[in-house]
Amino acid sequence: MTAHWEFGYGPENFLEITEELNYPMLAINIYDEKSDELLFDPYLVKEYGNLKVGVIGIAATIIDKVMPDWFSEGIYLTLGNEELPTYIEELKEKDVDVIVVLSHLGFPQEIKLAEEVDGIDVLLSGHIHNRVHKPAVVNDTIIIQSGCHGSFVGRLDLEVENKKVVDFKHQLLTVEENIKEDEEVKSEVEKVMAPHREKLSEILGYTEIPLHRNLVLESTMDYYGIAVFGITTAVAGGTIRDVLINKDLPDIKFS
Incomplete structure (x- = not known):
């Protein structure tokens, strides 16, 4: 997961909350103001059978720009575009098969990011709540966004050969009342x-x-x-x- 509104708790409180999570927060563009160190891990690597997937997080860059001051006390954010190629190379050195970017930049910004940065296989887009029925493919990057408020689930099936996505199938699934609760x-x-x-x-x-x-x-x-x-x-x-x-x-x- 990456971040935006979670910083409404304030960075200090938010960090405490993340310690209780059973999943990581990821962001290559959130830094501690004093140390210039990253606040969260930049990426994770997950293995699914014989497939290694690297996931990179980019948080909403507006947190320290247009949000209330308490959202960004003691932290600062960058756009993430300069850091991203470095982490893509790191993941390639770890021999990952697929590189996924989990982003909260907004669809237009993510289109531009995909144009500028090579090596992204899938970009999971967020922030502006678009219902993207047909993925955008930019510079060999598949970009999807799946609405908001739990109203849709995006499903993306990939066919991967020799560390390259050779085919994919996407579905934007509506979450309806007739779906049986777990x-x-x-x-x-x-x-x-x-x-x-x-x-x-x-x-x-x-x-x-x-x-x-x-x-x-x-x-x-x-x-x-x-x-x-x-x-x-x-x-x-x-x-x-x-x-x-x-x-x-x-x-x-x-x-």
């Missing part, structure tokens, strides 16, 4: 959520008008701040996006 996963989620149900169900207020959340820049929460607290300027990404409500519904209780 009981084991459902049980684990409930264990995690159970201690917090009561607090999260506490009603703080009501609204009798639609709360529309499909905004490109400012969120419903931003406008709430303007109306209630007299804030004169709403800054994109300054408060909370994408989490208040998923549909336009009148007469809503919020907690």
